[in-house]
Amino acid sequence: MDQNKTRNYIQNYGKQTDIQYNQKNFLFSIIIPIYNVENYIEETILSIVKQTLEFTKHVQVILVNDGSPDNSEKICIKYRDRFPDNIIYIKKENGGVSSARNLGISHAEGKYINFLDSDDILGKDALEKVYDFFEKNKNSVDVVCLPIYYFEAKEGPHKLNEKFKKTKIINTRETPEKIQLHVSSVFITSHQAKAHKFDESLKYAEDAKYINEIILIKGFFGVLANTSYYYRYRGSQSSAIQTRRISEDWYNENLVRFSNSMINMALDKWGFVPKYLQHVIMYDLHYKFKVKDISAILSDCKEQEFIELVHGILQFIDNDVIKSQSINLHLKIFILKLKYLNETQNKFNIVKFKKNIKLYFDGKLLNSLKEQKVHINLLEVKKDRVFIEGMFVSAFDPARCELTLLFRGREIKTTRVERPLSEAKVWGIKYKEVYGFKVEFNAAEIEKPAKLEFNMKVNDVNCKLDYKISPTIKFSREFPSYYAKDKVIVSPGKKKLILMGNTFKNHFIKEAGMLKKLVRRLSKSEAGKVIATRLFYYLIKSFKRRDIYLFMDRIDKADDNAEVLFKFAVKTKDNIKKYFVISSNSSDYSRMRQYGKVIRYGSFYHKLLLMLSDKLISSHADEVIVHPFQSAEMYYKDLINFDFVFLQHGIIQNDLSGWLNKYKKNIKLFITSSQQEYDSIVNGRYGYTDEEVVCTGLARYDRLSDNADKQILIMPTWRKNISSELDQNFNRVYNKNFVQTEYFLMYNKLINDKQVLGVLEKYGYKIKFVIHPALKEQVSDFKESKNVEIINPDDVNYFELFNSSSLLITDYSSVAFDFAYLRKPVIYFQFDQFEFHRKHFSSGYFSYEDMGFGPVVSKYDDIINTITNSIKDNCSLSVKYKDRIDSFFEYNDQFNSRRVYTRIKEMD
Numbered sequence: 024m025d026q027n028k029t030r031n032y033i034q035n036y037g038k039q040t041d042i043q044y045n046q047k048n049f050l051f052s053i054i055i056p057i058y059n060v061e062n063y064i065e066e067t068i069l070s071i072v073k074q075t076l077e078f079t080k081h082v083q084v085i086l087v088n089d090g091s092p093d094n095s096e097k098i099c100i101k102y103r104d105r106f107p108d109n110i111i112y113i114k115k116e117n118g119g120v121s122s123a124r125n126l127g128i129s130h131a132e133g134k135y136i137n138f139l140d141s142d143d144i145l146g147k148d149a150l151e152k153v154y155d156f157f158e159k160n161k162n163s164v165d166v167v168c169l170p171i172y173y174f175e176a177k178e179g180p181h182k183l184n185e186k187f188k189k190t191k192i193i194n195t196r197e198t199p200e201k202i203q204l205h206v207s208s209v210f211i212t213s214h215q216a217k218a219h220k221f222d223e224s225l226k227y228a229e230d231a232k233y234i235n236e237i238i239l240i241k242g243f244f245g246v247l248a249n250t251s252y253y254y255r256y257r258g259s260q261s262s263a264i265q266t267r268r269i270s271e272d273w274y275n276e277n278l279v280r281f282s283n284s285m286i287n288m289a290l291d292k293w294g295f296v297p298k299y300l301q302h303v304i305m306y307d308l309h310y311k312f313k314v315k316d317i318s319a320i321l322s323d324c325k326e327q328e329f330i331e332l333v334h335g336i337l338q339f340i341d342n343d344v345i346k347s348q349s350i351n352l353h354l355k356i357f358i359l360k361l362k363y364l365n366e367t368q369n370k371f372n373i374v375k376f377k378k379n380i381k382l383y384f385d386g387k388l389l390n391s392l393k394e395q396k397v398h399i400n401l402l403e404v405k406k407d408r409v410f411i412e413g414m415f416v417s418a419f420d421p422a423r424c425e426l427t428l429l430f431r432g433r434e435i436k437t438t439r440v441e442r443p444l445s446e447a448k449v450w451g452i453k454y455k456e457v458y459g460f461k462v463e464f465n466a467a468e469i470e471k472p473a474k475l476e477f478n479m480k481v482n483d484v485n486c487k488l489d490y491k492i493s494p495t496i497k498f499s500r501e502f503p504s505y506y507a508k509d510k511v512i513v514s515p516g517k518k519k520l521i522l523m524g525n526t527f528k529n530h531f532i533k534e535a536g537m538l539k540k541l542v543r544r545l546s547k548s549e550a551g552k553v554i555a556t557r558l559f560y561y562l563i564k565s566f567k568r569r570d571i572y573l574f575m576d577r578i579d580k581a582d583d584n585a586e587v588l589f590k591f592a593v594k595t596k597d598n599i600k601k602y603f604v605i606s607s608n609s610s611d612y613s614r615m616r617q618y619g620k621v622i623r624y625g626s627f628y629h630k631l632l633l634m635l636s637d638k639l640i641s642s643h644a645d646e647v648i649v650h651p652f653q654s655a656e657m658y659y660k661d662l663i664n665f666d667f668v669f670l671q672h673g674i675i676q677n678d679l680s681g682w683l684n685k686y687k688k689n690i691k692l693f694i695t696s697s698q699q700e701y702d703s704i705v706n707g708r709y710g711y712t713d714e715e716v717v718c719t720g721l722a723r724y725d726r727l728s729d730n731a732d733k734q735i736l737i738m739p740t741w742r743k744n745i746s747s748e749l750d751q752n753f754n755r756v757y758n759k760n761f762v763q764t765e766y767f768l769m770y771n772k773l774i775n776d777k778q779v780l781g782v783l784e785k786y787g788y789k790i791k792f793v794i795h796p797a798l799k800e801q802v803s804d805f806k807e808s809k810n811v812e813i814i815n816p817d818d819v820n821y822f823e824l825f826n827s828s829s830l831l832i833t834d835y836s837s838v839a840f841d842f843a844y845l846r847k848p849v850i851y852f853q854f855d856q857f858e859f860h861r862k863h864f865s866s867g868y869f870s871y872e873d874m875g876f877g878p879v880v881s882k883y884d885d886i887i888n889t890i891t892n893s894i895k896d897n898c899s900l901s902v903k904y905k906d907r908i909d910s911f912f913e914y915n916d917q918f919n920s921r922r923v924y925t926r927i928k929e930m931d
Contacts, residue, residue, distance in 0.1 A: 050081040051150055051210070052133030055141050056123035057086055061093040062763050063142035063255065068102050068110075070253075071139070076150040084110045085127040090117030095141075121221035121229045128217055135167075136216040138230070140207040144174075146251035153210045156190070156245050164192060165215040166238055167245040169208045169252040175760060176744070177256035182349070183306075190248045195238065199298035200347060202306060203244060206230035208252035211237060226272045228281040228307055235285065235303055242299075257760070271320055274311070278332040282308065286339050296339045302347075305340050308333065309348050312358060316451045330361075330450070337362035342385060352390060352418055353447065357454035359384060373419075373482070380484050382418050390418035392484075396491040397426065397477045400686040404508040407467035409522070412686070414442050415458040415488075419481050424458050429476040429487075430522075431469075437462040443708045444684055466511045466522050475520040489518045495689055497661045503540035505533045506661045541658070553658045556627075560634055560662055571636040572927075573665070575604040575648055577796070578624050581611040582820050584642040584670035584694075588722040591920035593619040597928065604629055610817065625651055634659060638927060640668040644688050666691035668927055671721060673837025675700055676869035678707065685710030692930060694923055696720045696840070697911050703868040717926050720912070720919035726822045727917075729845045733788045735890070735898075736828040737774065739852070740836035741797040742766055757800045767804060769854055773886065774811045782891045783810040791824065795836075829898035832890065839876060843908045844915075848893060848900045849877035852886045874911070876904050 053071055057064060068086075072078050084106075086099045096114065103112040111130055115123070124138050135157060139145065146169070153167050171181035186193060186201040193201050203209065207230065221233050238244050282304050289296045296304075311333070317326055337345075337358065345358050363370050372383045382390040401412040415426060428435040442459035466473075477488045492499060497506035498515055505514035507525050512533060514521045523529050538557070542550045572592065576583035581603070589603050603615050607623040615621045622629045630651060633639065641648050649667060650656050669683070669690045674697065683690070693709075693716045695701040701718045704711055745764045746755060761767055773779065774792050783789060789810045794802050796816045805813045821838070825831075831842040832850045839849045851871050871879045880886045909915070914922070 048081060049083040049133040050076070050135065050154055052083045052085060052127075052131035052136045052213070054085045054087065054124055054127030054131065054136065054138050056120045056127070056138075057088045057095050057099060057141050058091045058117070058120070058123075059093050059095070060091070060141040061095045061098060064095055065098050065102075067139065067141055067143060068098075070144040070147070071150075072102075072106070073147060074145065074150045075148045076154065079106065079109060082109060082150065083131070083133050085130050086110065086112045087123040087127045088112070088114040089120065089123040090115065119223060119226065121223040121225065124221050125223065128220075131213065131217070134213055135210045136213055137210045138206050140254075142255040142257070143207060144253040144255070145169075146253070149250045149252065152247055152250040156247060157210075157212075160192065160245060163241075164243050164245045165212045165241060166203070166234065167210045167247060168203050169247055169250055171205065171208050171252050171254050173256045174253050175255050175257060181254070187246050187248050190246065192243050192245050195242045195244075195297070195299035200302050202299065202303045203234060203238060204228075204231040204303065204306065206234045208254075209234055209244075215240070222280060222284075225277070225280045226270070227277050231303065231307060232281050232285060235300065236288070239289075239297070239300065257763075271325070274317065274321060274329050275325060275332060277307075278329070278336060282336045283332070286336065298341070298344065301340050301344045304336065305344050305348060308336065308340075309350055312350065312354055312449050314450060315448050318451055326450070334361055334364065351447075351455075353455035354449065356384075356389065356418055357449060357452075375482060375484050378484070379486055380419065380481050392417065392419060392479065392481055392486050393488070395479075396489045397479070398491050398493065399496060400493045401689060402496050402506070402513065404466075404506070404511045404513065407465060407510040408463055409466045409511060409513070410461070410463045412440065412459075412461040413493075414445055414460065415479065416445070416455070417458075421456045421458040423481055425480040426458065426460050427478045427480070428462060428464070429474075429478050430464065430466075431473050434478070435462060435464050440710075442710075444680055444686075444710075469511070469522055469524045472521050472523045474516065475522055476518075487518070490520070493686065495686065497663075499657055499660075502657050503537050503544075504657070504661055505537065507533065508664060553655070556631075556659070557662070560631065560659075563631065564635060567635060569598055569600050570638070571600045571602070571632060572638045572640060573602050573604055573622075573632060573636045575624075575639070575641040575643070577605075577643060578647060579606050579609045580796070580817060581605055581609070581615055582822075583672060584722040585640060586611075586615065586723075587725055588640065588670060588920050588923055589615075590618050591722070591725075592924055595924065602632060630659075633665065634662040636665045638668055638930075639665045640670060640927065642670045642672045644669055644683060644690070649688075666930060668692040668694075668930075670694050670923065674721070674840040675703070676837060676840075676867055677835070678703075678865040678867040680708040680710075681865070683709060685715075691715060692717065692927060694719055694721065696724075696919075697913050699868055699874075699911065701913075707867075718913050719922035719926060720914040720916075722920040722923050723822060724841070724844055724919045725917040727841065727845050728826055729847065730826045731829045731847065731898075732827050733786070734828045735783075735788055735790045735830045735832065735894075736824055736842075737770070737790060737792045737832045738824075738836055738838050739766075739770060739795065739834045741795040746797045755797065755800050761798075761801045762804050765855065767801070769883065771805050772883070773852075774813075775806055775808050776887055778887050779890055780808055780810065782894050786894050788829075788894055791828070793819065793824065830890075830893055832886075835871075843876040843904075844912065846900055846905060846908060848898055848904065849875070850886070850889055850893065851875055851877060851879045853879055853881050854883065854886075856881060874907060876908055876911075 055067065068084065071082060071084055074082065076082065086103070088096055088099060099112045103110045113126060113130065115126060128136065135153065149169060156167050170184045170187035173179055173181070183202065183204065215237050219233060219236055221229050225232065285300060285304060286296055289300055317329065321329060342359065346355055348355065370385050374381050374383060379391060379393040381388060395415065395417045397413055397415050399411060399413040403410045415424065426437045428437065437460040440459035440461050442457045445457040446453055447455035477490055479486050479488050492515065498504040498513065500515045505512055507530050510525050512523045512525045512529055514533065538554050541553055545553065574585040574589040576585045589601065592601050602620045602622045604622045604624050605612050605615060612621060622632060633651065639649065652659055667688065667690050671694050690711065693704060693711055695704065695716060695718045698718065701716060705713055705716050745758065745761060745766055774790060789812065791812050791814055792805065793814045794816055799816050802813060802815050807813050825841050825845060830848050831839060832852055833839050834851060834853050842849055878889055880889050
């Protein structure tokens with residue numbers, strides 16, 4: 024070839040290459056349904072645009088606006104106009120995510136199709152890695168999956184990520200447990216994606232149905248270990264997955280249109296349900312078994328239908344698939360019983376041995392009595408008596424169980440105790456029962472170490488059991504420790520507790536042995552610090568002659584029941600040393616010093632006094648109040664023997680037994696203010712009796728007096744799901760997603776409402792909006808208006824706000840009781856009633872509608888009108904609500920501190 028021909032060939036080749044390269048050559052079509060995602064969609068689109076694979080050459084994005092009412096459209100149009108050759112924007116009437124995806128499929132031109140969720144993000148090299156995998160495995164798979172990682176309100180890997188340890192092809196026949204449920208994190212060959220449609224009648228699991236219909240065609244799919252899909256777990260708790268359990272459609276309709284539909288498909292195609300599909304269905308189903316109660320969601324008729332549907336589906340799930348689920352044994356037994364219903368007697372079999380009993384299901388071992396442990400939740404010594412409380416949990420019927428203790432050649436019987444908090448329900452049906460017990464016995468004059476064993480008798484078979492220790496116990500099995508008090512020393516043995524007399528010799532030997540092991544386990548500096556602290560404690564204790572009381576509100580703030588009671592106590596001459604504990608960084612630190620001795624929280628002196636104290640008296644029961652040692656607590660817990668007096672932060676109206684129960688907090692004196700509150704604790708699930716619970720009134724009520732001005736107080740409580748986590752210094756950090764929550768949007772709108780602002784101006788009122796302490800980092804998010812002041816809780820004295828205000832607007836906060844104590848009106852603004860009680864606290868004895876001190880409002884327009892009418896009525900309290908207030912409080916005076924302190928002294 025001559026030189027000219029060569030030059031022409033190269034030039035023409037280059038032109039052909041350019042022309043071919045500029046043509047549309049979409050390797051991927053990313054279909055994104057759009058609905059109410061104005062805060063997220065731009066980040067999602069950019070995660071595609073910034074891929075390592077050239078976006079403008081190889082990627083098509085199809086944005087389908089499913090009738091979104093927000094400003095998502097503006098963002099979509101912005102990027103469509105920026106990339107007109109790559110981005111298609113389609114607007115349709117709202118029809119659901121499946122209809123949007125189906126419409127997007129009809130416009131897809133790429134070789135591979137993905138259905139990215141509009142608030143999620145692709146790893147920057149995802150498309151490159153997916154394309155490489157497809158090209159290396161042509162004709163082998165139609166689906167390639169990415170591992171899912173959460174971000175925003177929750178972080179970490181998805182629980183199904185186990186299959187992504189290595190990039191490979193999954194054979195669903197060989198490893199049927201390695202399932203895929205999400206469609207957004209997968210890529211599908213175009214011909215298969217277009218050959219199937221999303222079921223538009225399904226509101227939940229539509230993606231699992233779609234993707235598994237495709238996977239089951241070949242029975243293979245690819246998994247990539249070298250890239251990621253990021254799933255946004257919204258701080259606002261507003262995604263479909265996060266809200267599904269309260270939707271009726273997630274129950275019966277989902278079972279019919281997903282589970283039964285997939286089963287019928289399999290039966291039509293193969294005449295049986297493959298193991299892989301069984302795992303898919305069972306995984307989806309196991310979430311429904313985690314619902315404790317469905318009565319508030321389904322009618323009686325629908326509830327019965329739901330149970331029958333589940334029973335029918337279980338007929339197609341093999342027992343080994345059920346038993347492989349990551350759920351507890353008791354729930355697995357419940358599911359198996361539901362599957363077989365009246366056949367359970369033929370399936371379950373108890374076999375007795377000389378020193379053991381075993382439970383079999385269908386010939387396979389389920390539970391062995393000898394492998395179970397007795398849980399010790401409380402262990403205390405008073406003089407020469409030992410008190411133990413705990414529970415036994417197994418698959419055996421508690422009614423057939425009898426626990427005794429074997430000690431010094433005698434058998435000690437235990438007393439059965441109800442432990443409702445440890446029991447478990449599914450759909451309102453109890454599936455796990457607990458054997459709760461308590462026992463006390465004399466351990467006087469033990470010359471040599473004596474063994475304490477736990478003997479469980481079931482169906483006349485005696486079996487000696489091992490034990491497990493709760494964190495509340497003064498010693499640990501994981502660490503060389505012991506508990507010495509009064510006349511007894513208790514320490515852990517391999518399968519028995521060891522008891523001995525608390526003589527100087529025994530105590531010295533145990534302490535020396537413990538410190539010797541500490542030296543081996545810890546670094547020199549750590550061991551030295553622990554040894555020095557313990558020895559200093561024993562030295563100081565030997566000189567202790569007076570009782571020590573520590574008072575505390577929050578770490579960073581006083582101004583609560585402990586402050587008021589402390590002021591009262593220091594004026595009482597009773598030969599008791601009294602100290603108030605608070606952070607030195609608090610603005611209240613110097614102020615409190617004018618009333619008495621103040622100790623810096625977290626200081627060595629604070630920790631030493633805590634070990635020496637007889638009473639810790641606090642308005643809060645958080646761990647940081649009771650256990651300031653943090654990770655070092657295990658080295659000192661045996662030295663901490665104070666009685667915890669819980670003054671309360673406010674009157675309990677909801678069921679807080681899950682947090683404040685005896686086996687978590689072991690409160691020795693529990694303060695209440697009304698007969699109803701008292702009864703709810705003594706007769707509830709808290710585990711306390713009338714020995715610990717008293718009705719005296721809250722100490723802080725003593726400083727309440729009505730000096731009302733034209734001031735309206737708005738004080739909502741917090742929400743667990745929208746507050747940020749505590750950092751290592753027990754401070755919360757700013758949550759950038761807070762402004763997207765319904766909570767913020769509702770209250771920010773309320774304090775800037777034109778009608779409210781107008782009536783404030785007309786009648787000369789002002790609003791003080793007080794952020795809850797758990798949300799104080801978000802103060803700057805709220806917008807102030809004329810006559811509206813946003814207040815940081817660190818900058819106020821609550822009682823002064825109560826005294827000077829004429830009207831309180833709250834939601835569920837116990838501040839309503841303080842305000843009502845002054846006989847002033849309250850309005851409850853509860854726009855999220857169901858969600859609050861489902862996620863925050865369980866409803867208790869207090870009914871806002873029947874017992875509340877003001878009207879309950881749930882709609883925004885109604886709260887505006889209620890506030891307006893109250894202001895026009897000069898914020899007067901109606902007779903109806905005054906009568907309720909009068910009948911609620913046990914006391915209506917200013918002697919609450921005296922009653923509380925008297926009861927504390929009587930404990931001695």
